[in-house]
Each structure stands twice: as C-alpha cells, then as structure tokens.
Amino acid sequence: MNRTLGVCYYPEHWPETRWADDAARMAKLGLTHVRIGEFAWSRLEPKRGAYDFDWLRRAIDTLHGAGLKVVLGTPTATPPKWLVDEMPDMLPVGVDGSVRGFGSRRHYDFSHDGYLEESKRITLALAKAFGEHPGLCAWQTDNEYDCHNTTLSYSAAARAGFQQWLQRKYQSPEALNRAWGNVFWSMEISEFSEVELPNLTVTEANPAHVMDFRRYASDMVVRFNKAQADIIRAHSPGRDVIHNFMGRTLAFDHFAVGADLDISSWDSYPLGFLEDRSDQDDAWKRQFARAGDPDFQAFHHDLYRATSKGRWWVMEQQPGPVNWAPHNPAPRDGMVRLWSWEAFAHGAETVSYFRWRQAPFAQEQMHAGLLRPDSIEAEGHREAAQVAKELARLDGELDDKAGRADVAIVFDYASAWAWEIQPQGREFDYFRLLFDFYRTLRRLGLSVDFVAADTPSLEGYGLVVIPGLFTWSQALIGAIEAHDGLVLIGPRSGSKTADFAIPETLPPALPDDILGVRVSRIETLRADMPVPVKGGGTIRFWREYLEIGAGTGTVLIAEDGVPALVAKGTRHYLGGWPDADLLLSILRRLSGQAGLAIRELPDGVRLRRHGRHVFALNYGAKPFDLADLGWSRDLLLGQRMLSPSGIAVARLADAGY
Numbered sequence: 077m078n079r080t081l082g083v084c085y086y087p088e089h090w091p092e093t094r095w096a097d098d099a100a101r102m103a104k105l106g107l108t109h110v111r112i113g114e115f116a117w118s119r120l121e122p123k124r125g126a127y128d129f130d131w132l133r134r135a136i137d138t139l140h141g142a143g144l145k146v147v148l149g150t151p152t153a154t155p156p157k158w159l160v161d162e163m164p165d166m167l168p169v170g171v172d173g174s175v176r177g178f179g180s181r182r183h184y185d186f187s188h189d190g191y192l193e194e195s196k197r198i199t200l201a202l203a204k205a206f207g208e209h210p211g212l213c214a215w216q217t218d219n220e221y222d223c224h225n226t227t228l229s230y231s232a233a234a235r236a237g238f239q240q241w242l243q244r245k246y247q248s249p250e251a252l253n254r255a256w257g258n259v260f261w262s263m264e265i266s267e268f269s270e271v272e273l274p275n276l277t278v279t280e281a282n283p284a285h286v287m288d289f290r291r292y293a294s295d296m297v298v299r300f301n302k303a304q305a306d307i308i309r310a311h312s313p314g315r316d317v318i319h320n321f322m323g324r325t326l327a328f329d330h331f332a333v334g335a336d337l338d339i340s341s342w343d344s345y346p347l348g349f350l351e352d353r354s355d356q357d358d359a360w361k362r363q364f365a366r367a368g369d370p371d372f373q374a375f376h377h378d379l380y381r382a383t384s385k386g387r388w389w390v391m392e393q394q395p396g397p398v399n400w401a402p403h404n405p406a407p408r409d410g411m412v413r414l415w416s417w418e419a420f421a422h423g424a425e426t427v428s429y430f431r432w433r434q435a436p437f438a439q440e441q442m443h444a445g446l447l448r449p450d451s452i453e454a455e456g457h458r459e460a461a462q463v464a465k466e467l468a469r470l471d472g473e474l475d476d477k478a479g480r481a482d483v484a485i486v487f488d489y490a491s492a493w494a495w496e497i498q499p500q501g502r503e504f505d506y507f508r509l510l511f512d513f514y515r516t517l518r519r520l521g522l523s524v525d526f527v528a529a530d531t532p533s534l535e536g537y538g539l540v541v542i543p544g545l546f547t548w549s550q551a552l553i554g555a556i557e558a559h560d561g562l563v564l565i566g567p568r569s570g571s572k573t574a575d576f577a578i579p580e581t582l583p584p585a586l587p588d589d590i591l592g593v594r595v596s597r598i599e600t601l602r603a604d605m606p607v608p609v610k611g612g613g614t615i616r617f618w619r620e621y622l623e624i625g626a627g628t629g630t631v632l633i634a635e636d637g638v639p640a641l642v643a644k645g646t647r648h649y650l651g652g653w654p655d656a657d658l659l660l661s662i663l664r665r666l667s668g669q670a671g672l673a674i675r676e677l678p679d680g681v682r683l684r685r686h687g688r689h690v691f692a693l694n695y696g697a698k699p700f701d702l703a704d705l706g707w708s709r710d711l712l713l714g715q716r717m718l719s720p721s722g723i724a725v726a727r728l729a730d731a732g733y
C-alpha cells in the first residue's frame with residue numbers, strides 16, 4: 077500500500093480562474109487525493125432535471141491534470157430547496173415532534189422512500205457522467221451519516237416503515253406483544269398499524285419498543301448507503317466506495333454500513349472532540365486543550381479499521397482551529413503532523429485535511445483550512461508539507477499490515493443503544509465504559525483491535541475484553557469457548573435477552589462451564605459514593621452482587637465483602653465499573669498473566685505497534701525519554717528524547733520488543 081495525503085476542496089466556492097493554481101499548489105505540497113462535490117447539489121441540479129455537470133467536469137479535469145486523484149461525494153447530505161418544497165414530508169422530525177427544516181444540512185429522513193429515490197437518481201446521474209473519468213479514484217457516499225443527530229426521525233414515513241419492519245420481524249401482533257412484554261401497562265396491540273413511534277409518550281416507552289426502533293433506524297441508514305453503493309459499483313468500475321464516519325457516533329451500526337464499503341473512513345477533529353465529546357474533567361481538558369485527548373483519535377482509528385475490510389482513511393483531518401466546539405483553540409505546533417502520523421501508525425492508507433482554503437462566508441467561515449482566506453499558507457500547511465516529506469522517505473520501510481494487536485475489545489452498537497435506553501444510573505454510557513478500558517490498555521502500552529460482537533474472531537489475542545455487552549450472540553459464546561487466551565467479561569455483559577428482558581438464568585447468562593457466576597442484584601451509585609476494593613481502587617457508578625458456583629473463585633473483593641472480580645480458569649467476570657486505578661491494576665494483572673509486554677506510560681505518551689515497527693507519540697507538554705522504555709538510538713524517525721508533539725518510529729527490536 078501507498079500511504080498518501082489528501083485534502084477536501086470545494087471548487088464551487090471559488091472562481092474557476094483559481095482552480096488550476098489551487099490544484100498545482102496541492103500537488104506541490106505533496107497531496108495526491110482531493111475530495112470534492114459532497115454538498116454541491118444546488119449547483120449540479122439547480123432545477124429538477126436541469127443537470128449542470130459541466131463545471132464539475134472541468135473541476136475534475138483540472139485536478140486530474142495536476143496529477144491529483146479525485147474522490148467524488150454524492151451530494152445527498154444537502155438536498156436543494158426546490159426538492160424539499162416538492163416533498164416537504166422528506167424533512168426529518170425531532171423527538172419533540174417538530175420538523176427539522178431547510179437552511180443548513182442533513183435535512184432528510186432516512187425512512188422517506190421518495191427521498192431515497194431522489195438520492196438514487198442524483199447518484200445514478202453522477203455515476204453515469206463521471207464513473208469512468210480517469211481522474212476519479214473513489215466515491216464518498218453522502219457525508220457523515222448521523223451528523224447533527226439525524227439517524228432518528230419521528231416522521232410519518234418512519235412510523236409506516238417501522239410498522240412494516242416489525243411485521244417482517246414478528247409476523248404476528250401476538251408475537252410482538254410477547255416479545256416486548258406488552259401486557260405491562262396494557263400496551264398490547266392487535267394490528268401492526270397500531271404501533272406508534274416511541275416518542276411523545278407520557279413517561280418512558282417500553283425499552284423493547286425503543287430498542288426495535290433503534291434497530292430499524294440503523295437499518296434505514298444501511299439501506300440508504302447501500303442503495304448508493306450499488307449504483308456506483310454498477311457504473312464506476314474499479315472505483316472505491318467510501319463513507320466518512322464521525323467521532324463518538326453510535327446511532328447506527330457502523331459494522332453493517334462498513335460491510336457495503338470498500339474503504340471505511342472517518343473525520344478526525346481532536347481539539348473539537350475534546351471540548352465537545354469528552355467525559356474528562358476540566359483539568360484534563362485544559363491539559364490537552366491544544367493536543368487533543370491522547371486516546372480519542374486512536375480509539376476511532378482502531379474502531380473504524382474494524383468496520384472495514386482492511387482499508388481505511390481519515391477523510392477529514394483537523395488542520396487548525398475549528399468553529400463548532402464550545403472553545404476552539406489552535407493546535408500546539410506539531411500536532412497536525414502528530415495526528416497525521418498517528419493515523420498511519422494505526423494503519424490508515426490516506427489522511428486528508430479539511431479543508432484546502434478557509435471560506436470567508438457562511439457557516440464555517442471561522443474554520444481553518446490549509447490556506448487562509450487570503451490564500452496564504454496557514455500553519456497546518458507547513459505541517460502537512462513535513463508529513464508529505466517524511467512519508468516520501470519512510471513509506472517504503474513500513475509494513476502494509478498491522479498484524480494482530482495485543483488485546484481485542486468486543487464492540488457492539490446495539491449495546492450502546494440499549495444502555496442509552498436504560499442507563500439505570502446517569503453515568504452508565506457504553507462509549508464511556510469502553511473508552512475507559514481502551515485508555516487503560518493504552519496506558520499499559522498495549523495495542524488494541526476492536527472486534528464485532530456478532531462476527532467475532534478472537535484467535536491470537538492474549539486478552540479479550542467484553543465490557544457492557546447487551547446480549548450474547550451464539551458466535552461470540554462459541555468464540556469464547558474456543559479461545560485459549562484470557563477473557564474479561566463485564567460489567568453488565570449478557571444482562572439482557574435480545575428482546576430486552578432479563579435472562580431467565582440471570583446475567584451474565586453464560587453456560588456454567590464457561591463461567592459459573594450469577595448477578596443476583598445490581599445497584600447504581602452516585603459519583604460521590606464509590607465502593608472501595610481491597611488492594612486499592614474503587615467501584616463506581618454501577619455495581620453488581622455476584623454469586624459464584626463450584627469451580628469459580630474470587631480474585632478481588634470489595635471492602636464490604638462482595639466479590640468484585642471472579643474467575644474460572646482464564647475467564648474472568650468483573651462485577652462493577654472500576655475507577656482508573658482499579659481498572660489499571662486489573663488489566664495489568666491480566667495482561668501480565670497473558671504474557672503481554674507491558675510498558676506503563678505517562679498520560680500524554682502513547683505507543684502503537686504496526687507490523688515490524690512501533691510508533692511513539694507525545695500528546696504531553698513535557699519531553700519523554702524513550703530510553704526509559706528500552707528504545708535504542710536507532711530510530712527510523714524522530715528522537716529518543718520525544719519532544720512535546722513529537723513522534724518517533726523504531727523497529728520492534730530497537731524498542732525492546
């Protein structure tokens with residue numbers, strides 16, 4: 077594979093006389109890819125059927141002429157005004173029942189068949205016009221599904237679609253009543269047409285009802301994406317189909333969308349995410365305000381790699397201050413370079429910066445680009461240039477394949493929906509729980525792969541962790557049975573049936589020969605009432621009372637005598653949400669038992685193994701001496717004294733592996 081750089085460009089924002097110069101400057105910078113077109117519908121079809129593709133052809137020709145490879149976005153995230161006026165019921169409806177109107181973007185409903193047809197029509201027209209253009213290397217479907225919380229819509233179209241979906245799933249109203257437990261509160265129905273959407277209820281709706289609505293809504297995103305992907309494949313042979321996912325977005329099943337893509341990609345805005353999407357306290361946010369959270373980007377690199385068939389990109393990389401977080405600081409010098417290299421450390425093929433030139437108008441006028449609005453190079457430009465030079469020198473040395481990571485984390489979107497529906501305690505959030513495990517493994521210097529819960533392949537992992545899993549798939553139980561490494565299950569894993577009920581044998585609902593443990597009761601805790609565990613650390617937020625059977629032993633016990641961690645052979649069950657210290661000591665212990673090479677790292681320093689190499693990255697504000705980890709002087713890139721924002725790359729043998 078060739079590791080490459082790209083940029084997002086909007087030819088329709090600039091006079092045509094500038095395009096050639098822009099393209100030449102991109103190529104000179106060392107960029108090879110350029111994504112265009114994803115919001116341009118009003119220019120591509122100003123009136124129904126009046127296609128105007130000539131300007132886009134000239135833009136693609138110009139970029140291609142400069143040697144750039146074009147990724148063309150389908151413009152379906154921004155349906156034009158005339159289309160919305162033609163069928164206003166395509167607009168999404170919020171949970172409060174109000175219509176989400178025209179005037180920004182993503183104003184469409186995934187359930188609306190009429191809009192689906194329109195999206196297919198414009199995709200087909202573009203695919204026929206440009207599918208075989210020699211400058212075109214790939215397509216991006218739509219833009220950031222779920223951005224601005226747009227997966228769920230409570231429209232008439234959604235209600236009709238949901239009813240049909242339920243009919244297919246349950247076949248009879250009786251089966252639905254049984255599965256959901258509708259005898260409770262007289263919720264029984266006698267026709268599928270009686271099923272309402274689970275919003276605007278007096279108090280909470282039935283969790284099984286909401287869960288099916290979440291599954292349905294996710295399926296609608298998959299359907300929408302697949303419809304475009306199929307058209308593109310039929311008319312644009314050899315070109316890759318890509319979608320750009322977002323950070324901390326769980327509303328649809330990214331594994332299912334990924335199955336219809338050639339390349340998964342995501343949009344990485346480290347500083348915006350830290351301000352906007354992090355559970356960390358203010359001191360942490362202050363500490364990393366100009367660097368981003370040291371684990372947030374890596375988490376998504378690993379997650380979206382798992383949704384792909386092996387190939388993944390960063391489609392949008394933050395190049396300077398953004399405009400959309402509560403505060404929008406500038407990155408510390410060197411961070412744009414570090415973020416780019418971190419993606420490559422996790423196996424990215426391409427990192428593409430958002431955007432080429434800062435737009436002086438409209439919603440994102442305060443968002444940096446690689447160029448300032450006056451076309452002078454902005455700070456990010458210099459760092460992108462450095463990455464381009466370093467790639468030219470190093471790319472050939474690096475392996476294509478990352479190889480197995482040390483640890484697998486089982487990840488499951490349905491679990492995120494389930495605990496959003498029924499947190500039971502305010503803090504119980506699936507992403508937050510999984511992120512705690514991920515961060516702690518990284519603090520131990522370990523590399524992580526994510527694995528999908530319904531198609532798990534656990535072979536070769538020293539340690540597998542399965543926190544917060546809603547319900548078991550047979551495939552996962554079989555994989556655990558076959559796995560000879562360590563397994564850590566819980567908290568809350570296997571605590572529901574697929575119908576959102578408590579399993580008959582009580583959680584974690586595993587066969588006794590796997591792990592003889594039952595959760596007899598659970599409680600959730602205020603943040604200020606943690607339960608101390610003997611040996612150090614506490615259980616917080618969520619706590620289980622465990623009963624163990626013969627052959628299962630207690631490993632850790634809370635100070636009040638309740639078992640916190642139990643084990644049967646290599647299989648462990650954790651009965652609560654550990655604080656950072658307790659989680660560190662548990663994962664240190666299990667990783668040690670699994671024979672993994674642990675390197676305890678300070679907050680800002682992280683490692684990532686890739687093939688025969690290891691990358692070190694410093695998000696912190698202090699230098700870090702890699703000699704402390706056993707690194708020799710023989711580095712492919714960087715210095716052994718790793719400066720703030722520094723990166724270093726070594727052969728495994730030269731880094732003490």
Ligand code: GAL
Nearest residue numbers: 219220223343345398430443
């Ligand atoms: C992304 C989006 C881009 C742009 C960018 C600004 O979420 O895909 O179109 O809005 O954010 O940071």
